[in-house]
Amino acid sequence: MNPIKALARRLAFLAFLGAAVGLMLIGKLETVLVEEVRATVTDVAAPVLDLISQPVSVFAHYARGLHRLAELKAENERLRAENERLRRWQLHAHRLDSEIEALRQLLRFKPEPAVTMVSARVIADTGSAFVRTVLINAGTREGVAAGQTVINGQGLVGRVAQVASRSARVLLITDLKSKVPVIVGERRRRAILAGDNSDLPRLEHVDGEAPVANGDLVLTSGHGGVFPPGIPVGRVTGAKGGVVRVRALADWDQLEFVRVVGRQEEPFATGMLE
Amino acid sequence: MPPIAQALDIWVRSAVPSIVALGFVLVGIVPWPLPGLTSVAPLFGLIAVHYWTVHRPAVMPVAAAFLLGVAHDVLGGGPVGLNALVLVATHAVISAQRRHLARRPFIVDWCGFAMVAAGAVALAWLAASLYLGQLLAAGPLIVQYLLTVFAYPAFAWLFARLGLVLFGKGFDAARV
Numbered sequence: 001m002n003p004i005k006a007l008a009r010r011l012a013f014l015a016f017l018g019a020a021v022g023l024m025l026i027g028k029l030e031t032v033l034v035e036e037v038r039a040t041v042t043d044v045a046a047p048v049l050d051l052i053s054q055p056v057s058v059f060a061h062y063a064r065g066l067h068r069l070a071e072l073k074a075e076n077e078r079l080r081a082e083n084e085r086l087r088r089w090q091l092h093a094h095r096l097d098s099e100i101e102a103l104r105q106l107l108r109f110k111p112e113p114a115v116t117m118v119s120a121r122v123i124a125d126t127g128s129a130f131v132r133t134v135l136i137n138a139g140t141r142e143g144v145a146a147g148q149t150v151i152n153g154q155g156l157v158g159r160v161a162q163v164a165s166r167s168a169r170v171l172l173i174t175d176l177k178s179k180v181p182v183i184v185g186e187r188r189r190r191a192i193l194a195g196d197n198s199d200l201p202r203l204e205h206v207d208g209e210a211p212v213a214n215g216d217l218v219l220t221s222g223h224g225g226v227f228p229p230g231i232p233v234g235r236v237t238g239a240k241g242g243v244v245r246v247r248a249l250a251d252w253d254q255l256e257f258v259r260v261v262g263r264q265e266e267p268f269a270t271g272m273l274e
Numbered sequence: 275m276p277p278i279a280q281a282l283d284i285w286v287r288s289a290v291p292s293i294v295a296l297g298f299v300l301v302g303i304v305p306w307p308l309p310g311l312t313s314v315a316p317l318f319g320l321i322a323v324h325y326w327t328v329h330r331p332a333v334m335p336v337a338a339a340f341l342l343g344v345a346h347d348v349l350g351g352g353p354v355g356l357n358a359l360v361l362v363a364t365h366a367v368i369s370a371q372r373r374h375l376a377r378r379p380f381i382v383d384w385c386g387f388a389m390v391a392a393g394a395v396a397l398a399w400l401a402a403s404l405y406l407g408q409l410l411a412a413g414p415l416i417v418q419y420l421l422t423v424f425a426y427p428a429f430a431w432l433f434a435r436l437g438l439v440l441f442g443k444g445f446d447a448a449r450v
Contacts, residue, residue, distance in 0.1 A: 009336075009369075016340040016362045023344070023355030024405060034354055041348045045300075049349070053304035124303045124349065130402045130410065133351040169351055176406060198411065 039164035042135060046167040049123045050137055057121075057256060115228065116262040118142050122255050123167070132175035132197055133158075136258060139166045147226060149261040155232040155249030156180070156220060157258050170258070173233065173248060174201050181223035182233055185216035193218065193233060193246060200237060200245040214238050218246050228261060287440045291330070292338045294436065295322030298429075299346050314418040316425040319346055320394055323361050324387050324426075325433045327368040328375045330441065339365040353405045356398060364394045383430065388423045395419045 027034045068075065103109075120138035138144050140163055150157040150170045158178060161171040171178055178195035182203075190207040206212060216236040222229025234248040298318035319342045326334035343358030350357070368375070368390060375386045395415050403410050437445040 012336050013362065013366045016336050017359065017366075020340065020343065020355045020359035020362055023347075023358060024353055024401070025355075027354040028405065038348050038354065045349055049300060049304055052300055056304055128350065128352055128414075130356070130406065131350075131352045135349075135351070176408075196411075 035162050039162055039167075039169075042167050042169070043139070043164040046123060046135070046137060046164075049135065050121070053121075053123045116143065118144055118260040118262065119257060120144075120168075120260060121257055125255070130197070132172040132178075132195065133161065134170050134172065134255060134258075136168050136170055136260070137166065138260065139164045139168050141165050143262060144168045144260050145262060148263075149227050149231065150258050151231060151261060152250055152255065152258045154251060155234065156227070157250050157255065159226065160260060168260070172252070174199060174252070180227060180233065181221045182218050183221040184212050184218050184236065190221060190223070191218075199252065200247055201234075203236070203244040203246055206244065211239070212236050212244055228263065288333045290440055291322070291326050291333045291433070291436065292342070294433075295319060295326075295338075295342055296345060298322060299342060300349070303346070303350055314414050314421060316422040317391070317394070317418065318429075319343060319357060319361055320364060320391060320422060321387075321426055321429045322433070323365055324368055324390055325430055327365055328372060328383060328386070329433075330437060330445065331369065331372065334365070336362060336365050353402060356401055356405065359401055360394050360398045363397055364390055367393065380427070380430065384423075384426060387426050391419060391422055395422075 023034075118138050120136035120142070122134045123137045124135035136144075136150075144160055144163050146160050146163050148160045150159060156173060158170045158172040158175070160168050162169045172195070173180055173193060174195040174197065176195055176197050178193075178201070180193040182191055182193045183189065184191050184203065184206065187208075189212065190205075191212075192204045193201050194204045195201045203212065203218075214236055218233040218235065220227040220229055220231040220233060232249055234246040237245050237247045239245075295318070298321075302315045302318045319339075323334060323339045323342065327339075339361040340358050343356075343361040344354070346357040347354045371386070375383055395418065399410060399412060399415055434445075
């Protein structure tokens with residue numbers, strides 16, 4: 001190779017290395033700008049990702065279906081029994097509902113603002129060792145806004161971190177940046193559920209002295225106004241080395257459809273005005 | 275064939291490996307139903323950059339490596355520039371060591387890749403830890419590294435077939 005070509009190659013390498021480092025610095029300092037660019041690109045790529053993810057999800061669906069065929073009878077029995085049990089709970093819930101309504105009227109309790117729901121499909125699972133997010137195929141066009149809560153049939157999934165016109169990025173509760181105010185167990189102890197990029201987020205700043213028990217249910221508390229209160233999040237799985245971890249109710253490996261929960265009014269604004 | 279058509283033909287043929295690589299990067303970020311795979315999916319971009327830089331450097335210029343990295347970063351939700359940095363650095367290392375890797379038995383190619391990938395994953399860990407301001411757990415990265423290294427032969431086989439189709443018998447496909 002002649003020396004001029006070698007020099008050109010070295011310069012090209014340095015230029016692209018510099019560009020990569022530059023991008024990282026811009027990403028760190030000018031978060032808003034980078035997120036806007038990212039949202040635009042994601043929007044363009046969303047249909048492609050949607051297309052790729054569909055055969056994968058169909059294939060997975062049938063593979064699971066075959067697997068389950070074998071256990072169909074036992075499953076049916078189990079579901080019948082569970083249905084029976086849930087019916088009893090439903091009756092119970094209806095009775096409690098009317099009771100709560102009556103008590104609220106007695107107390108002139110201000111009810112939680114009404115919610116809107118948008119269903120969306122997960123089109124990219126962009127989790128890595130560094131970040132836990134997923135991309136969904138609903139955006140501003142469908143009424144999704146940044147900061148809204150994302151749930152699935154099992155429990156809390158995360159919140160909308162960034163939104164484009166037909167896609168949105170959801171920050172999972174396992175991500176390093178995720179902090180969710182929660183209440184733990186029947187004694188309703190307050191705590192913060194903090195993600196650390198592992199599958200089991202940590203409970204931090206637990207209120208009170210007594211230790212939380214294994215299997216305690218963790219619900220959102222609604223403090224801070226980002227997450228609505230009372231959404232099931234997970235169960236305490238035990239303490240190791242003074243760190244209490246929580247297993248999320250949402251199954252991260254089978255996250256196919258999610259629902260974005262929006263509130264009709266801005267929770268913070270109304271809270272401040274009153 | 276008229277000269278313009280010939281030039282176009284060569285250009286299209288050279289672009290195919292990068293486009294295929296981009297396709298694999300996209301496949302790597304769609305949700306896979308296998309438990310736990312999503313966060314440790316093999317680094318398809320790294321495999322493609324390594325294979326083509328060793329066996330046909332003309333079709334994997336540093337710009338292509340950079341763009342693959344940026345595409346992964348922007349769509350993937352991680353720090354933007356992280357994968358671009360890793361792939362550009364990897365590209366430089368492989369280019370410098372190419373004479374030890376090209377036209378050798380496949381096992382040499384594979385061992386070379388195992389070493390290059392170790393360096394790439396270590397660099398990714400270091401850069402991400404600096405970026406996020408805390409030491410990240412290395413466990414998932416080690417799993418990801420192993421998956422990437424063990425996925426390499428299958429992709430090398432696929433890319434070798436692709437190379438023979440695109441560039442004819444003269445293509446150095448590594449003796450598998």
